[in-house]
Amino acid sequence: MTKSIFINLPVADLPKSKAFYEALGFTNNPQFTDDTAACMVWSESIFVMLLTHAKWQTFTSRPLPQSGSSEVMLALTCNSKDAVDHMNDAAVKCGGTADINPKQDLGFMYGRALADLDGHIWEAIWMDPAAIGS
Template identity: 40%
Template structure:
């Protein structure tokens, strides 16, 4: 299994820590300092929340403002619709926003959550074997 590190620019490290721990993540203090915080999603997935200023030292490209430009979205498949709704509720309570209504495709239920900096996260539940049963399913909002 590969280990995944997703680096995201943020404006406030303490706010990011509070938001992601509210979602159930932990912080790895050994990989955190004044420039960035290592958010542990699970044993193989880590978010590196890096100050915008320090993030800019890794590239010559301009750093996008995730509040107005979506460049990437990390999505997580969960075990039930209830788990999707629960993580969204936690994120909204911790200062996140839901940029669009839930999408219900019958075989897949999906909701998006933007963190306080505008970085996009997706959470979904897929009915086991459901995609094969409903290949022409149309999206509806929940």
């Protein structure tokens, strides 16, 4: 079995969050989607489970993250600098926030961080394949 990651995120408005992630380039897997959760696919091994607050609370008794807090920053690789910029542009168009941290351009690596509708932090990054050690 291929190793995969399922990232679970609590969201306040499931339909809006689903549309937000689709605008960023994720696709929905309807097999694992209902009125309490949506499975959003980034790649063959990366999945984001968007969970209503009620659904989230069936998995843990810990409190929901507070707006403005951060526990984790999730980074996704993109195929180009333009794709990184596109992801941030799409986030803004759908109600998210682009560039919550300063843009990072190190020449061989380019990254921009964004926040989704619930304040979950994502960083879109591009790395020059020629700069990666062989």
